[in-house]
Amino acid sequence: MHRFASTTVLVTGAGSGLGRAIALAFAAEGASVVAAGRTAASLDETVALIEAAGGTAAAVTADVTDSDQVRALVRESVDRFGGLDIAVNNAGILRGIGPVGEVSEEDWDAVLRTNVTGVWLAMKHEIAHMKENGGGAIVNISSNLGAHLRIPNAAAYITSKAAVSTLTRAAALDHIHQGIRINAVSPGASAAPMSLLPGESEGDRAERMKSENPLGRVAEAEEVAAAVLYLASPAAGAVVGSDLVIDSGASA
Secondary structure (H helix, E strand, O other): OOOOOOOEEEEEOOOOHHHHHHHHHHHHOOOEEEEEEOOHHHHHHHHHHHHHOOOEEEEEEOOOOOHHHHHHHHHHHHHHHOOOOEEEEOOOOOOOOEOHHHOOHHHHHHHHHHHHHHHHHHHHHHHHHHOOOOOEEEEEEOOOEOOOEOOOOEHHHHHHHHHHHHHHHHHHHHHHHHOEEEEEEEEOOEOOHHHOOOOOOHHHHHHHHHHHOOOOOOEOHHHHHHHHHHHHOHHHOOOOOOEEEEOOOOOO
């Protein structure tokens, strides 16, 4: 399939995990992919994987918490490949694990700055281009932790992702009249490093998921990527402001 031939796709947090899987999936279906993130070496690895499979990609370093850097990222995406049709705002961090009363101000600020303000800034600059160039599609990566499910000792992350889910819906209503479709995907535990507990191996995680998730396993990164590609595709033309949960039944 080449659903995304002749399109430019920007993926933030594309150096590893879900972001890399999403970038690879878009490239495999014909998109020119801009892989963005803070670490050049990991972005170069993503681009190398895409090019080895016959795809087209470029790595651009940018910090989503810095408005000037995000503005430059969007501009470089357009300059490299002639436009910006789809954006996937995936960059996020997990910090501040512990009871609410013990979370440090530094961790709280870092999580909210990256996970919420970073998504807002990315959309702000992506929308600025898209509304002047015929529209586009944006998919924000939220989490099943937040609007859908709560667990102890993760308040900063949960709060940030609940905000992403709500921000997505608000932005969708604000900009659909400009031809910009905005939706979210909310993964649960998936085959990515963020779902590993401290000191846990992938085998340990697989054993834990047998009892924690109704499906009995984590979602594969490619399964999450497939949901993102659907929401970005013409097949989802009437899907506006959705928040698609991919969590093996954990929040059902």
